Structures are given as structure tokens and as C-alpha cells.
Amino acid sequence: MAPDAxxxxxxxxxxxxxxxxxxRNKIYLVESRLGPLARGHGFVSVSDFLKHxxxxxxxxxxxTDLVEAMLNNETFFFRDIQPFDMLKERILPQLRTARAAxxxxxIWSAAASTGQEPYSIAMLFAEDSASWAGWTIDIVxxxxxxxxxxxxxxxxYSQFEVQRGLSIHRLMAHFEKSGEHWAVSPEIRAKVRFQTxxxxxxxTLGAPFDIILCRNVxxxxxxxxxxxxxxxxxxxxxxxxxxxxxxxxxxxxVSNAFVPDWQNRGLYSPTGIQPPTFARxx
Amino acid sequence: MKSCLIVDDSKVIRKVARxxxxxxxxxxxxxxxxxxxxxxxxxxxxxxxxxxxxxPVMSGMxxxxxxxxxxxxxxxxxxxxxxxxxxxxxxxxxxAGADEYIMKPFDRDVIEAKLAxxxxx
Numbered sequence: 001m002a003p004d005a006x007x008x009x010x011x012x013x014x015x016x017x018x019x020x021x022x023x024r025n026k027i028y029l030v031e032s033r034l035g036p037l038a039r040g041h042g043f044v045s046v047s048d049f050l051k052h053x054x055x056x057x058x059x060x061x062x063x064t065d066l067v068e069a070m071l072n073n074e075t076f077f078f079r080d081i082q083p084f085d086m087l088k089e090r091i092l093p094q095l096r097t098a099r100a101a102x103x104x105x106x107i108w109s110a111a112a113s114t115g116q117e118p119y120s121i122a123m124l125f126a127e128d129s130a131s132w133a134g135w136t137i138d139i140v141x142x143x144x145x146x147x148x149x150x151x152x153x154x155x156x157y158s159q160f161e162v163q164r165g166l167s168i169h170r171l172m173a174h175f176e177k178s179g180e181h182w183a184v185s186p187e188i189r190a191k192v193r194f195q196t197x198x199x200x201x202x203x204t205l206g207a208p209f210d211i212i213l214c215r216n217v218x219x220x221x222x223x224x225x226x227x228x229x230x231x232x233x234x235x236x237x238x239x240x241x242x243x244x245x246x247x248x249x250x251x252x253x254v255s256n257a258f259v260p261d262w263q264n265r266g267l268y269s270p271t272g273i274q275p276p277t278f279a280r281x282x
Numbered sequence: 283m284k285s286c287l288i289v290d291d292s293k294v295i296r297k298v299a300r301x302x303x304x305x306x307x308x309x310x311x312x313x314x315x316x317x318x319x320x321x322x323x324x325x326x327x328x329x330x331x332x333x334x335x336x337x338p339v340m341s342g343m344x345x346x347x348x349x350x351x352x353x354x355x356x357x358x359x360x361x362x363x364x365x366x367x368x369x370x371x372x373x374x375x376x377x378a379g380a381d382e383y384i385m386k387p388f389d390r391d392v393i394e395a396k397l398a399x400x401x402x403x
Contacts, residue, residue, distance in 0.1 A: 159367060159385050163392045167399045168372060168383040177369050 006050025010034075010066065013058060017067045018144055019200045019225035030070070037069050068145050072220075075113040077165035078120045083213070083244050086264050088124050091242055095210055096131065098240060104136045108209040108236070110199065111217035112141030115152025115192070116165070119184055121213075122191035123174050140205065142197035152194045155184035199229050208238045215266070216246035223254065230255040234270055243268040284402065285309045285326075289319040289342065290334040290363070295386075299332055299363070302390045306403065316340025320348055327355045330402050332393075333380070335364035335371070343378060350379040359400045363388060 007022075010030065014020040022030070031046050038049035058066065078084050095105055109118040118141035125137050143149050162171055162182045175182045197203060199217065212233055218226045233243060234257040243258055245251070245266050251258045258268035286308040288299045296312045303310050311328065313319035317340040319331070331349075335342040346360060359381045364371070367385040375383055381400045384392055397403050 160389075160392070163385065163388075164395050168376065168380075168396075172369065172372060172376070177367075 005054040006047060006052075009054040009058070010050055010070075013063055013066060014070055015222070017063065017200075018071070018198070019221045019229075020070070021220065021222050022070075033069050034066070037065055064146075068147055071145050071148075073113045073145060073148050075116045076161065077116045077170075079117065079165060079215075080247055081165075082247075083215070083266060084120060084124065086244075086267060087121065087211070088128075090264070091211060091267075092124065092128075099210065103134055104138070105211075106138045106207060106209045107140070107211045108205065108213070109139070109141045110197075110212060110214040110233075112143045112148075112152060112194065113145070114148045114157075115141055115155070115184075115194065116157075116161070117141070117213060117215070118152075118192045118194075119155070119174075119188055120165075122188045123170060125191065126174065126188060137191055139192045140209075141192055141194045142205075143194075144196070144198045146196050149194050149196045155189045156181040157184070158182075200225060203232060203236065205236060208236055208241065210238050210241045211244065212237055212241065213244040215244060216249070218249050219246065226254045230257060234258070237270055239270060239272065241270065243270070283307060283309050284330065285311070285328040286330040286332060287311050287313060287319060287322060287328040287358075288332045289313045289316065289337070289345065290332075291315060291337040292334075295334070295363075299388075299393070302393050303332070305390070306394060306397065316342060316345030316348075319345050323349060323352075323355075323358070328358055330359045330361065330397065330400075332361050332363050332384075335362060335366050335375075343374070346375070346378050346380060359402050361396055361400065 007024070007027065007030070011022045014022050034046045034049065038046045041049060043049035043052065099105055107121060109121065112118050118139050122139055125132050141152055156178060158181060162175060171182070174185050174188050176185060214233060218229065221229065230251060237243060245268065247266055251260065251268055257271055259271050261267040261269065286303050288296050288303070288310055290296050290299070291314050300310045300312065308330070311322060313322055315337045320340070333342045333346065342362060342364065349360070360379065361382040361384060362375045362380045363384040363386060365386045372383050382396045384396050394403070
């Protein structure tokens with residue numbers, strides 16, 4: 001067997017299942033993230049574990065465990081604050097005018113991980129509740145990881161997690177102490193619903209969204225996967241909706257279906273150009 | 283350069299906090315209890331005070347009440363940094379005039395995030 005057969009096997013699995021491109025210089029990530037799984041299967045070394053899998057093949061359950069273990073679930077409340085300031089100061093007030101007739105807003109957090117992003121958005125609405133009285137606010141958080149979505153639904157966070165990004169005033173307003181954890185208030189939890197969703201698989205999300213946040217996920221995808229996801233985001237977004245990407249991500253050179261807002265980094269509007277449909281990665 | 287007074291009866295905590303704050307470009311001073319802290323504030327008011335709750339001689343809450351009662355000088359930002367981690371203590375601290383609240387244990391990320399929250403960075 002080739003010396004890197006184990007790495008190649010894992011790399012192929014991640015590309016096919018999650019669109020993630022695993023560069024060889026990320027071998028340290030494989031060692032750190034798969035260690036517990038390898039030990040759980042009786043292997044001292046991750047390398048031996050992967051070589052074994054390359055020889056014997058990977059069953060469905062183990063494939064899911066491998067992908068989940070390799071995902072980067074790093075997130076925190078009000079991460080990179082600027083997108084939330086932008087929502088609060090500009091996008092939501094605009095939508096309040098644009099949707100005055102229907103009094104309904106739909107928001108999709110497309111890589112919600114353990115839920116901090118959609119809950120942060122729900123807090124923005126709660127903090128301006130008088131302006132949104134009588135409105136239907138539908139916030140959907142999705143993630144490929146079932147474990148992350150289970151945690152997100154629980155609404156329970158560690159002391160460390162609530163101290164990253166949340167001011168003490170927001171903690172007091174939107175959380176309750178629950179044993180050693182902090183629980184998102186029932187009012188905030190009621191504003192968000194979660195579902196497991198692989199961005200490379202079929203989407204069952206219903207009506208178009210007014211805002212789609214897809215932050216810090218496209219950066220891990222190969223070019224074709226980015227095009228495919230952006231094409232489908234375009235279809236899932238209202239014609240006057242807004243797309244929010246991560247600070248290190250862009251549509252430039254990937255899709256002409258969106259135009260950047262030069263005043264607000266990471267903010268994009270649909271151009272009205274119907275993007276071509278690409279062959280789906282999965 | 284902004285200044286921060288670290289008030290904690292634990293020498294180890296003061297040392298760890300000092301290292302983090304100096305890495306965040308703060309000039310730091312230390313006090314082991316509230317009374318020492320109050321005397322230092324009267325000499326030179328810092329921009330930020332990182333404040334423990336339970337200390338001998340004068341507690342963090344007693345210090346904060348005395349500090350906020352002072353009529354003269356600039357108003358420093360006060361960030362409680364304590365093992366007290368229930369809502370009643372948090373509310374009491376904010377009601378007494380604290381600007382932020384850190385629940386121990388802390389690390390660099392937490393201190394940096396909390397100082398950013400109050401605009402101290």
C-alpha cells in the first residue's frame with residue numbers, strides 16, 4: 001500500500017461527503033481531531049487507523065463519525081461583530097420597510113454549527129422587540145453535523161462559550177443559569193429552528209430567504225463546490241435579499257450571480273443574473 | 283498606552299492577568315485587596331480595573347461602592363473577575379457600577395473579548 005493511502009482515503013471521503021479539501025500540510029489537524037476516534041477503535045496511532053480503513057473500507061456509520069470529527073465547529077456569539085452591527089443598523093431596518101406588507105422575514109444561518117450565530121440574530125430581534133411586534137421572524141440554523149445541531153437545539157452553553165462575544169448585559173438578558181451551563185432563554189430558543197443539512201446535498205428549506213448567512217464554510221470548499229453552493233443560494237434568496245459571507249470569503253472569481261457591497265465587507269446582493277447550473281458534487 | 287489595575291488577593295492570578303494585559307498593550311499595576319486598590323486609584327486613576335470579588339481587608343464590592351462614590355477624577359472601567367458565577371452576583375455587580383464581568387477561570391480570549399466589549403482595547 002502507498003505510504004499515504006490512509007490520508008488519501010480520508011481526503012477522498014471528506015471531499016465527497018462535505019466538499020472539504022484536505023491539504024497535506026493539514027496532517028496535524030488529522031492527528032488532533034481523529035485521535036479519540038482512533039483510540040476508540042483500538043488504535044494507538046491515527047496513521048495506523050487510517051491505513052487500516054484504507055485496507056478494509058469505511059462503513060456508513062464510521063464515515064459519518066470521521067466527517068463529524070474532522071469538521072471545524074469553531075464559532076461564538078456575535079462572531080466578528082461587524083456582520084451583526086450591519087444587520088442591526090442597516091439590513092433589518094431596510095427589510096422592515098420592504099416587508100411592511102407581509103410582516104414576515106426569513107433568515108438562514110447556513111453553517112450554524114452549535115447555534116451561536118442564529119441565536120445571536122434572534123437576540124437582535126428581541127432587543128428591538130417593539131419594532132418587530134406582530135412580525136413573523138423565521139430563523140433557520142442548519143449544519144452538516146448532527147452532533148452540532150443536537151447541541152444547538154439544546155441551547156446549553158459552557159461558561160467559556162458565553163464569555164466569548166456576549167456582553168454581560170446580553171448574558172443577563174437572554175440566558176439563565178442551568179447547573180454548570182448557561183441556557184438560552186425560552187424566548188430566544190423559540191425564534192430559531194434547527195435542521196441537519198449538508199450544503200452539497202439536497203436542500204429542503206421551503207420559501208426563499210431574505211437573508212442568508214454562509215460564513216466561514218465556502219473557504220474549505222473546492223472551486224466547483226463553491227460555484228454549486230452559490231448557485232443554489234441564489235435560487236434560495238429573495239431577489240432583494242442579502243447574502244453574508246465570512247470576512248475571508250468572496251464571490252469574486254467564483255460567481256457572477258452576486259455583487260459585493262463595497263461599503264460592507266462580506267455583504268452581497270443578487271445581481272438578477274441567473275447563474276448556470278453546475279454538476280452537483282454529490 | 284492604557285493602564286489597568288489588577289486587584290486580586292491571589293499572586294498567581296495577578297501574574298497570569300498581568301501577562302495577558304501587558305500582551306494586550308496595557309501598563310499594569312497590582313493590588314492585593316480593595317483598600318490597597320482604592321489608595322492606588324486616589325494616587326493615579328487607571329483606565330481599567332480588573333477586580334476580584336472575595337478578598338481580605340476590603341472586598342471587590344466594597345471597593346467598587348467606594349470607588350463609584352468618589353466624586354472627583356475620571357471614571358475607570360471596572361471588570362469584575364471572580365469565581366462567583368451565578369446570576370445574583372452578576373446582577374449585584376452590574377447594579378453596583380461594574381461595566382463587565384468575567385467568570386473565572388479565564389484565558390486570553392475571554393479577557394480580550396470582555397475588554398473589547400467595553401471599548402477598552
